[in-house]
Amino acid sequence: MALSTTTQFALAAVVAGAVGFLVWGDAGEGVLEYVYADEVVEAPERFTAREFQVHGLVVEGTVRQKKGGAGDYTFEIEYEGQRLPVHYADMVPDTFAEGGEVVLTGRLIDGRIEATEMSAKCPSKYEEQDDPTRAPKRT
Amino acid sequence: MSLATLGSITIAVLFAASLLTVAFAALGAYRNSERLIEASVQGIYAIAGLSSFASALIIYAFVADDFSIQYVQHTSDSAMPLFFKITAFWGGLDGSLLFWVLLLALFSAMAVRANRYRHPRLIPHVIWVLAAIIAFFVALLVFLKNPFAPYLIESHPAGRGLNPLLQNIYMIVHPPSLYLGYVSQAIPFAFGIAALVTGNLDEAWQASVRRWTLFSWCFLSIGLVLGGLWAYEELGWGGYWAWDPVENAGLLPWFTCTAFLHSIMIQERRGMLRIWNLLLVVMSFWLSIVGTFLTRSGVVQSVHAFGRDPQLAWTFGGFMAVILIGGVALIWWRRKMLRSRNELEGVLSREFAFLLNNWILMVMALFVLGSTIYPTISEWMGERVVIRETHYNHYMVPAGLALLLLMGVGPLLAWRKSSTKSLKNQFMFPLWMGAVGIAIPMVLGLRNVWGLACFGLTAFTCATISQEFYRGIKVARRDGKYSILDAAIRLVIKARRRYGGYIVHLGVVLMFFGFAGKSFDIERKVTMRPGDSIELGDYEIVHAGLRVTENWQREMITANVDVRLDGAHVDTLTPARWWYFQTPDQPTTEVDRHMTVFEDVYVSIQSVNMTTGWTQMRLFINPLVNWIWLGTIVLLIGGVICIGTGRETKAGASARDDV
Numbered sequence: 157m158a159l160s161t162t163t164q165f166a167l168a169a170v171v172a173g174a175v176g177f178l179v180w181g182d183a184g185e186g187v188l189e190y191v192y193a194d195e196v197v198e199a200p201e202r203f204t205a206r207e208f209q210v211h212g213l214v215v216e217g218t219v220r221q222k223k224g225g226a227g228d229y230t231f232e233i234e235y236e237g238q239r240l241p242v243h244y245a246d247m248v249p250d251t252f253a254e255g256g257e258v259v260l261t262g263r264l265i266d267g268r269i270e271a272t273e274m275s276a277k278c279p280s281k282y283e284e285q286d287d288p289t290r291a292p293k294r295t
Numbered sequence: 296m297s298l299a300t301l302g303s304i305t306i307a308v309l310f311a312a313s314l315l316t317v318a319f320a321a322l323g324a325y326r327n328s329e330r331l332i333e334a335s336v337q338g339i340y341a342i343a344g345l346s347s348f349a350s351a352l353i354i355y356a357f358v359a360d361d362f363s364i365q366y367v368q369h370t371s372d373s374a375m376p377l378f379f380k381i382t383a384f385w386g387g388l389d390g391s392l393l394f395w396v397l398l399l400a401l402f403s404a405m406a407v408r409a410n411r412y413r414h415p416r417l418i419p420h421v422i423w424v425l426a427a428i429i430a431f432f433v434a435l436l437v438f439l440k441n442p443f444a445p446y447l448i449e450s451h452p453a454g455r456g457l458n459p460l461l462q463n464i465y466m467i468v469h470p471p472s473l474y475l476g477y478v479s480q481a482i483p484f485a486f487g488i489a490a491l492v493t494g495n496l497d498e499a500w501q502a503s504v505r506r507w508t509l510f511s512w513c514f515l516s517i518g519l520v521l522g523g524l525w526a527y528e529e530l531g532w533g534g535y536w537a538w539d540p541v542e543n544a545g546l547l548p549w550f551t552c553t554a555f556l557h558s559i560m561i562q563e564r565r566g567m568l569r570i571w572n573l574l575l576v577v578m579s580f581w582l583s584i585v586g587t588f589l590t591r592s593g594v595v596q597s598v599h600a601f602g603r604d605p606q607l608a609w610t611f612g613g614f615m616a617v618i619l620i621g622g623v624a625l626i627w628w629r630r631k632m633l634r635s636r637n638e639l640e641g642v643l644s645r646e647f648a649f650l651l652n653n654w655i656l657m658v659m660a661l662f663v664l665g666s667t668i669y670p671t672i673s674e675w676m677g678e679r680v681v682i683r684e685t686h687y688n689h690y691m692v693p694a695g696l697a698l699l700l701l702m703g704v705g706p707l708l709a710w711r712k713s714s715t716k717s718l719k720n721q722f723m724f725p726l727w728m729g730a731v732g733i734a735i736p737m738v739l740g741l742r743n744v745w746g747l748a749c750f751g752l753t754a755f756t757c758a759t760i761s762q763e764f765y766r767g768i769k770v771a772r773r774d775g776k777y778s779i780l781d782a783a784i785r786l787v788i789k790a791r792r793r794y795g796g797y798i799v800h801l802g803v804v805l806m807f808f809g810f811a812g813k814s815f816d817i818e819r820k821v822t823m824r825p826g827d828s829i830e831l832g833d834y835e836i837v838h839a840g841l842r843v844t845e846n847w848q849r850e851m852i853t854a855n856v857d858v859r860l861d862g863a864h865v866d867t868l869t870p871a872r873w874w875y876f877q878t879p880d881q882p883t884t885e886v887d888r889h890m891t892v893f894e895d896v897y898v899s900i901q902s903v904n905m906t907t908g909w910t911q912m913r914l915f916i917n918p919l920v921n922w923i924w925l926g927t928i929v930l931l932i933g934g935v936i937c938i939g940t941g942r943e944t945k946a947g948a949s950a951r952d953d954v
Binding site: 190 | 669670678679680681682683684685686687688689820822872880881882901902903909911
């Protein structure tokens with residue numbers, strides 16, 4: 157059975173269509189928007205009822221923890237002068253520190269981020285920047 | 296003369312030598328001058344010598360704690376054990392580029408030496424391509440990332456130390472084996488380009504290339520699995536693969552290499568897919584460079600990224616464009632010489648199964664590439680996004696299972712076309728086994744469709760392979776002279792590529808069996824104080840206390856965690872958090888696990904409060920996970936058998952068939 161040219165083209169079209177769908181089609185919940193704290197403060201309506209990641213610096217003096225528990229933290233993060241309150245129910249990672257960078261995954265509920273995941277930035281880089289105190293750069 | 300100066304001079308000389316070699320080889324090929332070609336061969340050897348010398352110098356600088364060299368100061372400190380000092384050579388950006396050059400130079404010398412007289416027309420072209428690639432990387436060292444760059448002031452700070460996450464045995468082996476995989480892709484690429492330029496497009500050169508690709512494929516496999524094992528043991532999130540951009544980068548050429556190793560058989564047997572195979576050779580090398588680029592330029596955010604460097608990114612971008620456009624243009628130019636000699640005769644043929652396998656692998660490669668660079672492209676367009684594991688798993692799990700199915704079906708189909716009778720004969724046993732493979736986990740309570748499919752296909756493919764061995768051994772024992780083991784060994788030696796291939800498949804099947812275990816996993820994130828206990832599946836996990844210790848390098852908080860089963864103590868695990876004095880803000884997670892053939896009880900400490908004793912732990916039961924590592928060993932044994940060393944027997948050569 158020799159495949160006719162039409163069949164070959166039809167097969168190629170099916171494959172191309174499938175790849176296109178996979179790569180550029182509906183990415184679904186696997187893709188999250190990544191924003192900086194000030195963007196959320198400036199346009200909160202953009203972030204209601206969906207999960208996203210937010211990046212900012214933990215504001216010194218704002219970290220509170222419910223007494224007796226292991227987790228349940230509230231604090232504020234800031235970026236370019238804009239502050240955003242956060243609630244994190246879990247225990248924070250060791251790398252979490254006031255003034256440090258965090259990336260939170262969560263939702264915006266009543267003006268506060270209800271975070272479900274937290275990564276305190278830095279340990280991932282093989283080579284740190286020369287100035288460890290540098291503020292996160294928006295690129 | 297200081298070490299730094301000597302090193303910088305060596306690199307400069309290396310650069311000049313590679314440019315000269317390019318010139319000698321290209322001119323030698325153009326003028327057909329034996330003297331110039333011979334000079335270029337010597338040039339390749341000189342490059343290998345010089346890069347070995349430069350590498351020896353940087354290793355010496357590490358061992359001698361020469362912190363006047365910036366790179367040494369950045370990635371080492373005098374307290375580090377000797378072993379880690381030596382391996383810090385590839386622990387950072389500059390050194391890893393030199394390591395790339397070293398490997399490529401050595402491979403080039405080996406390939407040129409082996410093929411100098413075997414493919415005399417191709418050799419000068421192979422040499423100029425290889426020397427040009429080397430020259431590109433050496434140029435990066437000379438102009439952008441000199442690993443010998445010294446501090447210009449007299450007093451320099453003490454060493455900063457290698458990232459603690461990298462002070463781990465897997466990390467010593469994982470990067471070099473991925474590098475070996477990446478770099479060795481350059482050899483098939485150089486041969487492919489040489490064949491295209493000279494128009495010597497017969498199949499002879501591809502025999503040498505197939506071995507190199509197999510070599511590269513083996514090392515990519517080792518590198519990928521070790522990366523997974525490292526993540527599993529070092530990062531403490533209980534998994535081994537999270538579609539990190541740089542892990543993906545290692546996977547990309549692996550996909551195209553796997554595709555090539557299958558489709559080359561169709562070309563050898565049927566003279567088909569000739570353009571496609573050359574395209575795969577070009578793509579594999581291109582994706583290796585993409586992989587190196589993703590790791591080195593920091594364009595994509597990842598655990599591995601070495602930090603942003605736009606200049607390096609643009610330089611690499613240009614190089615990648617030249618490889619891809621140049622390679623594809625050459626194939627287009629020679630398209631008439633590359634016409635297929637045969638046509639596909641039927642859908643129920645091994646060729647068609649291979650073709651499907653190739654398409655799926657290519658789709659997987661394109662999907663992973665697209666998804667890996669998606670955040671970067673999206674950022675250029677003004678929106679920043681992150682891609683999570685679920686996005687990849689959603690598409691890659693079905694694609695992987697389709698491959699597993701083809702792996703089972705392929706060997707059951709005949710070349711050209713299969714008759715209905717032979718199909719029935721071939722499929723009966725594997726189909727039954729597949730059904731059993733689905734039924735058992737169903738009885739055990741599994742309802743996840745993908746999990747069931749994976750178990751079923753694992754059993755089906757395993758049955759196919761066993762059937763092939765059984766039949767082969769039966770024929771070999773016809774006259775009753777050999778024992779079963781003897782017959783099996785003879786069978787493998789006689790048709791190394793075929794049965795080696797089956798052993799590789801068996802390894803992959805075992806790995807999939809391990810992946811399928813994921814559908815039974817249990818995960819809990821708990822916060823406990825000493826004395827607390829908790830249920831985890833059938834086990835009871837008891838927090839038996841914390842202790843703080845320290846040595847010359849780090850402070851350690853270790854938890855004693857008792858693992859009990861049916862009230863009986865089975866193990867005491869000691870997960871820990873380590874704070875290195877050099878990098879106190881980067882504590883590392885030291886996982887501990889209770890390993891059995893069936894499952895791992897896996898415990899990692901996420902954080903610890905020494906005043907209150909609250910310890911946050913992640914607890915996992917990972918069923919069948921150890922089959923992944925076992926499968927890798929089997930896969931590598933198969934790979935080595937396929938590469939082979941000696942000559943195949945005459946009978947074997949005639950009986951040679953491929954998987």
